[in-house]
Amino acid sequence: MAYENLSEREKKVLSCLISYYIASADPVGSRAIANKFRLGISSATIRNTMQDLEEMGLVQQPHTSAGRIPTDAGYRFFVDTLLRQEQLNEADKLAIDSTISSMAGGVEAILDQTSRVLAELSNQLGVTISPRLDDSILSRIELIHMTEGKVLVVLAFRSGLARTILLEVDAAIGWVELAEMSRLLNEKLAGLSLGQIRASIIERLHVSGGNPRLLRLFLDRESDIWNNAAADQLHVEGTRNIIEQPEFADRRKLRELMKMLERRTDLVSLLRNYHESGSGIIITIGGENRAREIQSCSVVSATYTAGNTTGTIGIIGPTRMPYAKLVSLVKYAARQLSKVLSGE
């Protein structure tokens, strides 16, 4: 639909209505707007305007004698054309900075902390997804003998990520063979992305030497080594914030959402998909979400870079969320993450 022909007044009223509703969570009446905002027009005029907005599908009434609440389309219009950039306050910046200050401790720890700080500052759900390892370039692969029959495979990536996979091997494999295998793997695989490795592992290691039993463990492209390594890590925090929201007073709704959050892989691909084309902040409102369970929620998400790969972070909450603030939060956090993880 085209909403370009909205009058100044209609825009103002919609904007006030949404701001007010975001704070109060109650349907907003014409009187409330007339009193709280000095628009210089009477409640009757606002009433008429609201009627127009309703006809355009930007607001709706829960019942005849109630105030109005924004529809998904209303939020969409608000976000697209009425939202003005908001500077993040210093306290919030500081909180994020101190969380994402250095890579010490590893990438996963930072992401875990970041999801927590996002939840804290937004009062919503904070979500972070680890960088996509498929695009990540392997810088070293190391085999460490742990105990009889157990070998630790360490994959170190340029982006600073690391994954360890425990391998159960034939007890007979010794020190020297491991070192030899390690040398071989590095020679053949270092410098490639994990995706490339998975796609061509058979060809690349085909004619090589080394212990054949050990080799076989690495050869299967569906092997645990390559699969587990590529698995995305998801961090979700702030469940307690969401419980408080009046839109989740209904336990069934809350349950639906929680169920969705526990379906990790689905959630990961959902968020990733939003950023397949292009980067920047993406706001997905209510019914725009692909997954039924979160169609009463909005998602504010962004990608960050870690070397030559990217990850996703975001905030999830009811459609009635303070978009301006959340956008600046997510944007700032993504930028800081990129800075630290890309060592820029």
Add this chain to the structure above:
Amino acid sequence: MAYENLSEREKKVLSCLISYYIASADPVGSRAIANKFRLGISSATIRNTMQDLEEMGLVQQPHTSAGRIPTDAGYRFFVDTLLRQEQLNEADKLAIDSTISSMAGGVEAILDQTSRVLAELSNQLGVTISPRLDDSILSRIELIHMTEGKVLVVLAFRSGLARTILLEVDAAIGWVELAEMSRLLNEKLAGLSLGQIRASIIERLHVSGGNPRLLRLFLDRESDIWNNAAADQLHVEGTRNIIEQPEFADRRKLRELMKMLERRTDLVSLLRNYHESGSGIIITIGGENRAREIQSCSVVSATYTAGNTTGTIGIIGPTRMPYAKLVSLVKYAARQLSKVLSGE
């Protein structure tokens, strides 16, 4: 209090009452017991018995004309003397077995999956804590050069656990120095527990050679390396199960609990504490819990062994929980974990 003098009948009635209440979540009346269980006594007799049980503090009435519900003391007595061992059904065994089948993928992945399967099978919260690393014996320490200025420290423990810590070092440190340092660290530290290392790191590395700048990073006993490595990993799953429970219909209660769950370190030490003296299954009922926020919950927990160290797993839910089933679940899961992780 001493409850040994309970008559056979009183025990039976209490047992029936609790079983019934666990299933229904509603106060249980004398008629309900008389009808559902063939005890061969009338509801009036049961009424009298229940009055006695109430005087002893084992059951209570929410209000004058309601049925009875068990008190914490009631559950305690039930669990201590009336609970009979229950065999876990084959389907549940299978579900656990297939989760905890091999160490492939690493210990943390298993623990994550285990918390999930515990939640699933119990319809409560499933909790797992990684093995205590302080007691774990370091089998190898490896330094891997990632990119300029970044070194990955890999700690491999006998128990099959591994931790990686990213170190930011002076860019000038090279290949050879790393290898030398690596050799040094293994020589001095391998075979010691992480706790020992932390306690005596200064003495052990004092007069050693190697690059002094690099060395300094390892010397501080409060260094990120030793601290992060020792940090316990906590996995909590099944929030959605808890939401459904009628005892959490009150949002504030639910919120309190969620808050507690997000205070990870507190939760970890709470659970660990229960198992400080002795192992086996420990059931902690309602007010027996140290943390106020979970005093309307019970915890069924057990320790598992991983090499020469131990970790904790458990189930958390409202005091009205099917203790018999949960005990067998936790017991079985702990045993299987120990089997796989101790390679026994």
Add this chain to the structure above:
DNA sequence: TTCTGGCACTCTATTCACTAGAGTGACAAA
């Protein structure tokens, strides 16, 4: 002495009617 049936009593949860209040839509006047 112990158990049981019966009965009066208590308390809760539900229903229904009623009311106050918020908000609208529409109209006539400014």
Add this chain to the structure above:
DNA sequence: TTTGTCACTCTAGTGAATAGAGTGCCAGAA
């Protein structure tokens, strides 16, 4: 075009009435 006004609608809350569950106790049976 805007505004004040008023009749109308719908909800949320209140209070009374009621049904139902469950108890405590007593008198009689076993």
